[in-house]
Amino acid sequence: MKWTPALAVGDELIDSQHRAFFDEVNAVVSALHDGAPRQRVQRFLSDFIIALARHFRDEELLLVRVNYPDYDHHQAEHRALMASVSALSEILAEADTHVELLQVIRNTVTALVEHMALEDMRYRRYVSGSQAESWRDPHGQVL
């Protein structure tokens, strides 16, 4: 899985977090594929959860900054995604087989990627709109 420029939202921090997201997910999945011990996968997963929580927070701050009208819906999606990612830790501790675990992780990753490809794409025009603002001179003319 790879980040592509088609997923850019136009904010440097958020785009770098989205790019890093793919590396982190790939690390978890390949650790599992390689039959890494549960604790190692668990460690990748807890790093991922921390990074994801930070990303959601930064993204929500951006949405407030650009006056995104659908903020509440977006935040609710973040909360639901966070809940299912956090649940993975428990599932990881209890899953009997790698296959079972991979399936659950795959479903969660798919939900995250879908959020990025659909919901995150809905706010990007507000981000580019707010950047255009800063190019206006005090008289409201575009420089």
Ligand SMILES: [Fe+2]
């Ligand atoms: Fe995002």
Ligand SMILES: [Fe+2]
């Ligand atoms: Fe988001």
